[in-house]
Amino acid sequence: MNNVLPFFIAIPLAAAFFIPMVSVALKWAPDLLANVVMAVLAAMAFLTIGQAGIYHLGGWGAHLGIDLRLDGLTTLMLIVIDSIGLAMAIFSVQYMTRYTSKLRYYSIFLCLIAGLNGIVLTGDLFSIYIFMEIVAISSYALVAFGCEHDELEAAFKYAVLGTVASAFILIGIALLYAMLGTLNLADMAVQLAAGGMNRPLTAALGLFLCGFGLKAALIPFHAWLPDAHPSAPAPVSALLSGVVIKTAGIYVLSRLVFNVFSVQLVPGLLSILLLLGVVSMIVGGLLAIGQWDMKRLLAYSSISQIGYIVMGLGLGTPLGLTGALFHMLNHSVFKSLLFLNAGAVEYATGSRDLRHLGGLSRRMPFTANMTLLGSMAISGIPPLNGFWSKLIIVLACIESGRPWLALAAVAMSLVTLVAVLKMQKNAFYDEAKPAAARATEVPRLMRLAMLLLAVFCFVLALLVLTGFRSPYLIAPAVHALGAWAGTAVGGGLGI
Amino acid sequence: MMDSAKREGMDLVAKSVSGWLKGFIFLFGVYLVLHSHETPGGGFAGGIIIACAFILFTLAEGQRAGMKLLSKNAAAKLAGAGALIFLLLAMVGTWREDVFLKDVLGADHAGILACFGENAAPIYDLALALVVSMLIYVVFSITAAVHVTVKDGKRRMMRQRRA
Amino acid sequence: MVYALCLVLIAIGLYGVVVKKNVVKIVISLAIVEYGINVLLVLIGYRSGGCAPILKQGMTAANLAAHSVDPLPQTLVLTAIMINLGMLILLVAICIRLYERYGTFDITGMRRLKG
Numbered sequence: 001m002n003n004v005l006p007f008f009i010a011i012p013l014a015a016a017f018f019i020p021m022v023s024v025a026l027k028w029a030p031d032l033l034a035n036v037v038m039a040v041l042a043a044m045a046f047l048t049i050g051q052a053g054i055y056h057l058g059g060w061g062a063h064l065g066i067d068l069r070l071d072g073l074t075t076l077m078l079i080v081i082d083s084i085g086l087a088m089a090i091f092s093v094q095y096m097t098r099y100t101s102k103l104r105y106y107s108i109f110l111c112l113i114a115g116l117n118g119i120v121l122t123g124d125l126f127s128i129y130i131f132m133e134i135v136a137i138s139s140y141a142l143v144a145f146g147c148e149h150d151e152l153e154a155a156f157k158y159a160v161l162g163t164v165a166s167a168f169i170l171i172g173i174a175l176l177y178a179m180l181g182t183l184n185l186a187d188m189a190v191q192l193a194a195g196g197m198n199r200p201l202t203a204a205l206g207l208f209l210c211g212f213g214l215k216a217a218l219i220p221f222h223a224w225l226p227d228a229h230p231s232a233p234a235p236v237s238a239l240l241s242g243v244v245i246k247t248a249g250i251y252v253l254s255r256l257v258f259n260v261f262s263v264q265l266v267p268g269l270l271s272i273l274l275l276l277g278v279v280s281m282i283v284g285g286l287l288a289i290g291q292w293d294m295k296r297l298l299a300y301s302s303i304s305q306i307g308y309i310v311m312g313l314g315l316g317t318p319l320g321l322t323g324a325l326f327h328m329l330n331h332s333v334f335k336s337l338l339f340l341n342a343g344a345v346e347y348a349t350g351s352r353d354l355r356h357l358g359g360l361s362r363r364m365p366f367t368a369n370m371t372l373l374g375s376m377a378i379s380g381i382p383p384l385n386g387f388w389s390k391l392i393i394v395l396a397c398i399e400s401g402r403p404w405l406a407l408a409a410v411a412m413s414l415v416t417l418v419a420v421l422k423m424q425k426n427a428f429y430d431e432a433k434p435a436a437a438r439a440t441e442v443p444r445l446m447r448l449a450m451l452l453l454a455v456f457c458f459v460l461a462l463l464v465l466t467g468f469r470s471p472y473l474i475a476p477a478v479h480a481l482g483a484w485a486g487t488a489v490g491g492g493l494g495i
Numbered sequence: 496m497m498d499s500a501k502r503e504g505m506d507l508v509a510k511s512v513s514g515w516l517k518g519f520i521f522l523f524g525v526y527l528v529l530h531s532h533e534t535p536g537g538g539f540a541g542g543i544i545i546a547c548a549f550i551l552f553t554l555a556e557g558q559r560a561g562m563k564l565l566s567k568n569a570a571a572k573l574a575g576a577g578a579l580i581f582l583l584l585a586m587v588g589t590w591r592e593d594v595f596l597k598d599v600l601g602a603d604h605a606g607i608l609a610c611f612g613e614n615a616a617p618i619y620d621l622a623l624a625l626v627v628s629m630l631i632y633v634v635f636s637i638t639a640a641v642h643v644t645v646k647d648g649k650r651r652m653m654r655q656r657r658a
Numbered sequence: 659m660v661y662a663l664c665l666v667l668i669a670i671g672l673y674g675v676v677v678k679k680n681v682v683k684i685v686i687s688l689a690i691v692e693y694g695i696n697v698l699l700v701l702i703g704y705r706s707g708g709c710a711p712i713l714k715q716g717m718t719a720a721n722l723a724a725h726s727v728d729p730l731p732q733t734l735v736l737t738a739i740m741i742n743l744g745m746l747i748l749l750v751a752i753c754i755r756l757y758e759r760y761g762t763f764d765i766t767g768m769r770r771l772k773g
Contacts, residue, residue, distance in 0.1 A: 010582060017578040020571055126734055133741045137748055144752055152756050153768045159749055160684060164675060167691050170738060171668070171698065177731065178702045227771045535732065539740055627740075634747050 072476025216249020234343020542627030
């Protein structure tokens with residue numbers, strides 16, 4: 001299994017470079033190639049369940065080269081990235097015909113997937129920076145893909161803020177290297193456990209919190225998200241909101257907080273995460289209610305759900321981590337589903353403004369049902385997956401002695417319900433406005449992608465049956481976050 | 496309006512000087528690429544200088560002559576080919592010794608491969624230079640293709656609409 | 659002391675990003691931030707009295723390791739320069755398209771996304 005790890009990055013990159021060389025005459029070739037590549041990646045991601053290992057790139061030894069590590073958290077993120085990427089690739093086949101150059105879109109899309117796979121696989125801090133920049137540049141290009149007024153303005157704002165965040169992260173990496181002398185994550189964990197914190201390391205940690213907080217769209221670093229996510233094409237919005245902010249933001253943050261700077265070392269760190277999470281949850285949820293643009297509403301509710309995840313991470317208990325990672329998995333699935341539905345509505349009617357839509361449930365019944373499913377999942381209605389992950393987070397709050405946080409979580413769940421019900425009512429269940437009168441159901445492949453994600457919602461709810469405190473995929477991920485120091489060499493990962 | 500047919504590109508002095516210089520610039524870029532293992536930057540800097548040679552030619556002679564020398568599509572395809580060569584080399588390591596990115600073209604290979612020295616770094620740098628130079632050229636030709644024309648006695652730079 | 663000057667450079671760039679209204683000036687300020695960080699990275703690897711990390715005739719590897727400046731930050735800076743080059747290219751392309759759409763480079767005129 002170890003030898004397959006570089007191919008997670010190499011295959012989409014090779015396809016991304018190969019697609020522009022395919023002749024324009026074969027119109028179906030880029031679609032087929034991209035979907036086949038994504039299907040292969042998704043299959044490989046599912047095959048990594050239960051495996052662990054280290055792969056040294058280039059054959060250099062343990063301390064010299066860059067390694068790729070595979071553990072439980074990596075497996076979880078690979079499944080998220082590649083399966084949602086597959087659904088997006090299926091959706092893009094017919095959605096992107098409205099845009100100018102599908103060839104270039106697939107090329108940048110596959111670069112994005114390659115970068116995302118690289119972030120979760122690598123065990124070297126500077127490689128994380130490189131892959132994060134690949135992800136960032138690809139996502140700026142994809143947000144600006146339509147070249148209309150809104151898209152360009154949103155892409156520029158996103159690009160400037162993202163570049164500043166990456167600059168902060170690079171300064172943090174420079175400080176870490178100056179203090180510790182190594183860039184390998186496992187070596188850094190060993191040295192930090194032995195040495196302890198000093199001022200430059202605290203400064204580096206602060207810079208990382210700011211930089212990755214912006215990538216994860218925590219309040220107060222969220223300003224780019226409500227502009228960038230609505231303006232992108234629908235599969236890109238879904239990928240950005242469902243996968244990129246989790247991979248480039250939360251995954252790297254949790255690796256740094258729990259694995260490298262272990263929690264005993266920096267006492268106030270968990271409280272800071274908790275505060276950021278709670279503020280994001282509350283402010284994001286409340287701001288979502290007042291939106292009239294369908295995708296902007298969903299973007300603000302993304303901020304709120306990321307707040308749930310960071311709050312769960314900030315609790316620090318195993319149950320809190322379980323809830324946070326399970327909610328991360330669930331949120332990617334149902335948020336992508338909701339964004340695809342918004343994209344389907346836009347494809348059919350040409351508008352995203354809730355004041356100009358209405359009565360679509362008669363003309364687009366499939367999309368209406370999928371949106372109902374996604375709305376129920378996001379507001380935590382049993383027996384869908386959102387309910388179980390929110391329940392675990394609420395129980396973790398009570399268990400760690402913060403009942404008022406649990407109350408806030410439940411209240412925000414109700415606020416989310418209000419927001420998505422507003423979207424449902426105005427888009428689907430009112431009387432039809434002129435723009436919606438010409439709508440028809442979306443093409444077959446787009447419906448297939450939405451169905452795939454909806455099936456995932458149900459399947460993920462069943463994960464709780466394998467054990468409430470340690471579900472099937474989540475338990476190895478929590479285990480991977482929990483124990484790392486002392487594993488610089490060899491194949492051992494955790495206790 | 497635009498008297499582009501007769502007065503395309505810059506004036507005669509610029510054209511002749513750039514005609515002499517572009518060969519030297521290209522050679523300098525190739526020199527940097529071939530000695531990439533001992534100069535800092537390696538394939539990156541060499542690739543950019545090679546692209547500069549093409550850009551100088553396009554600026555001096557005008558866009559039409561520049562596109563005839565190396566069109567945008569050809570440059571994009573060359574960039575893709577360079578990246579694929581890079582990946583292919585990385586795969587060779589996987590096939591021969593089961594480790595990705597390992598260089599196996601060493602002194603123990605006879606024949607044409609031995610001329611590359613101890614390791615496969617020069618081929619990687621050649622591929623890298625190909626990618627970087629074509630990339631910069633494509634970016635230039637998309638964003639900054641200019642016609643320098645003389646209008647009303649003053650020199651004006653007109654941007655060409657994307658055709 | 660020299661590190662403080664690097665941080666001053668980064669701070670100048672950040673000031674430009676925040677305050678300037680012309681889109682092109684914002685891009686240039688981002689480039690200044692990047693230059694400052696690159697200089698900071700290279701300075702971290704400096705060893706006083708060290709030589710360049712190139713193996714010349716008559717030097718052994720151990721000799722080189724004892725006397726040269728740290729080559730790892732130089733590698734990081736090379737990669738970071740190329741990454742930032744890609745970022746700058748994309749930003750400038752977005753600026754050109756912005757000019758085509760709005761007719762101006764002034765960022766106060768581009769406020770269509772609100773709420």
